[in-house]
Amino acid sequence: MKIILTAFWVSSLLTTLALAQQPARVLGPRGSVVNNPERGAPQTHMAYVINATSTPAEFGAVDLRSGGFVQIGPDLPSDVGDGLVQGPGRSLLSLGFDGKLVAIDPFTGQTSVVGETGLGDCSTPASPCGPDSANWIGVHDGHYYVTDFANNLYSLNPNTATTKLIGSTGIPAITFVPFSQNPDGSVNVFGEALFSHAGKFYAYFSTQAVNFTTGTYTNLIPGEIYEVDPATGHARAIAPASSNYSAINTINDTIYAFDAILGQVDILDPTTGDATPVSTLDASASVITGVAAAAPRRCR
Secondary structure, eight states, X not given: OHHHHHHHHHHHHXXXXXXXXXXXXXXXXXXXXXXXXXXXXXXXXXXEEEEOSSSSOEEEEEETTTOOEEEEEEEOOTTOOEEEEEOSSSSEEEEOTTSEEEXXXXXXXXXXXXXXXXXXXXXXXXXXXXXXXXXXXXXXXXXXXEEETTOEEEEXXXXXXXXXXXXXXXXXXXXXXXXXXXXXXOEEEEEEEEEEETTEEEEEEEXXXXXXXXXXXXXXXXXXXXXXXXXXXXXXXXXXXXXXXXXXXXXXXXXXXXXXTTTEXXXXXXXXXXXXXXXXXXXXXXXXXXXXXXXXXXXX
C-alpha cells in the first residue's frame, strides 16, 4: 500500500509540474480558447530546485505548500553549483563550482556547459578556492549577476557566460573552503542568495560551523539581508535574518527561503527578516542550494 501511495503522490506532483508549464489560456471570440501571454496565467506553487541533501546533488521540483520533492532526470554532475535561475531560453542556469556557467533542461534534468565565466575554481579539495572563486547567481530586472568568494558583484552574459566586474558589495567574504573541518569536528558552511522583489535587488549571507555528528551548529557570521545597487555593486544591510538559509528566491511575488537546519520552507519579509513557516521539506530534500520558479511558459 505504501508503494502504491508513494507512486500516486509522485505522479500527482509531476502532473502538477507539467500543468504549470502550459501556456496561459482564456476564452476568445465565440468561446474559442486562445493563448494569452499577458493575463490569466495560472499561479503555481511548484519550484525547481537543486537538492544537495546527498552526494551527488539532484535536480528536481518541490511543492512549496507540502514540501514534497521529486527528482527530475539523473543525478547532477559535481560541477553544478549554487543558485538557480531561469535562463533566457527554456533552460535553467546555475553557477558551477568550477567557474563554468551550467544550463539545466527543466524537463529532463540534463546539464550542459554554456561557457567559462572567468571566475575561479573551488570544485575539488585540490582547487585553489581563492577570493575570486565562483559563488552565486541571480537575476534582477532582466539582467544576470554573479558573485565570487570575496562577494564582488559581476554582470553575466547568459548566452556566452562572460562576466564583467561591477564592484565590491561590502558583504563579508567567504574566508574558508566550504566544508573544511575544524578541530572540534564541525565543518564550515555558508548560505547566500541573490534575488529580486518589488523592483529591488537583494542579497542574503551567513556562515556557520555545523557538527553533523552532534547535530549542533554555531553562527559565525549571522544571517543578514542586504539591498544591492546593481550599478555599483554596493550592498546596504537592511535586516537580520535566520542564519539557516541555504537558498532564497521569489516565486509568484512571494519570497521563499529554505531553512537547511530545520528542513522547512519559510515565507520571508526582506524588509524585516521576519519569516513564516509554510511547509516541512521532504527529509530527502532538506538542503536546497538553488531554487527557481516553475513558471508557466508564455507564447508570443
